[in-house]
Amino acid sequence: MKRKRYAILGDIHSNQEALTVVIEDAQKSGVDTYVCVGDIVGYNANPAECLARIQELQCAVVRGNHDHYCSRDECLEDFHPLAANVIDWTRRQLSRDQVAFLRNLKLSLRVEGFTIVHSTLDMPEKWGYVFDALEAGAHFNYQTTSLCFHGHTHVPTIFEKVGRVTRNDTKKLRLALGRKYFVNVGSVGQPRDGNPRASYVIYDVEQKEIEFRRLDYDFKLTQEKIRKVGLPERLARRLEIGK
Numbered sequence: 001m002k003r004k005r006y007a008i009l010g011d012i013h014s015n016q017e018a019l020t021v022v023i024e025d026a027q028k029s030g031v032d033t034y035v036c037v038g039d040i041v042g043y044n045a046n047p048a049e050c051l052a053r054i055q056e057l058q059c060a061v062v063r064g065n066h067d068h069y070c071s072r073d074e075c076l077e078d079f080h081p082l083a084a085n086v087i088d089w090t091r092r093q094l095s096r097d098q099v100a101f102l103r104n105l106k107l108s109l110r111v112e113g114f115t116i117v118h119s120t121l122d123m124p125e126k127w128g129y130v131f132d133a134l135e136a137g138a139h140f141n142y143q144t145t146s147l148c149f150h151g152h153t154h155v156p157t158i159f160e161k162v163g164r165v166t167r168n169d170t171k172k173l174r175l176a177l178g179r180k181y182f183v184n185v186g187s188v189g190q191p192r193d194g195n196p197r198a199s200y201v202i203y204d205v206e207q208k209e210i211e212f213r214r215l216d217y218d219f220k221l222t223q224e225k226i227r228k229v230g231l232p233e234r235l236a237r238r239l240e241i242g243k
Contacts, residue, residue: 007031014046025213040102063102086232147175186199
């Protein structure tokens with residue numbers, strides 16, 4: 001019998017080159033199901049293409065903050081000007097059907113015994129960031145499954161709760177009974193942990209094992225596309241340093 005293996009993707013951010021490499025790696029690794037923790041669009045130059053690819057994979061998907069604002073005519077005055085400019089540009093690249101798809105995404109989903117959310121389960125609509133155990137603790141009060149995957153910070157890590165909450169930066173972990181895990185899968189399209197390689201997670205259901213995967217991709221081509229469409233130069237530069 002074939003083992004059930006999930007590829008958990010997040011924060012793709014319109015990076016077609018990184019997404020292509022991640023999917024190819026997942027296929028070679030025996031993945032049969034894909035899940036996305038949000039922010040398909042934003043920052044890079046191929047929002048329509050990346051969204052179409054995710055739809056082709058028939059992913060379970062939750063809405064990220066960029067997905068939210070790119071599919072709604074909401075005021076962007078609270079956004080950093082850099083992000084606001086890109087959101088405005090991205091809105092104009094998407095078809096009406098793609099906008100409707102993003103708008104109708106749920107904020108959290110349960111998928112075969114685990115949960116997915118873009119930010120946190122305590123206030124998913126507030127797009128809170130989780131960088132430490134204290135912030136993770138507020139989330140755990142609302143996590144009813146033993147395992148939850150998320151994104152948003154673009155920094156891959158695991159928060160583990162057994163009595164108290166601890167942070168674990170291991171790259172491969174076997175889940176233990178009686179514990180809860182809040183796993184940030186990192187970013188496919190714009191890593192921010194100082195490592196420019198695309199990040200995603202493979203979850204082996206039978207083995208109860210999580211593995212972080214890091215992959216090289218042609219970021220120079222992604223940079224060229226950013227410059228060609230006139231998006232901010234800072235977005236191109238950060239891809240090569242992972243910040």
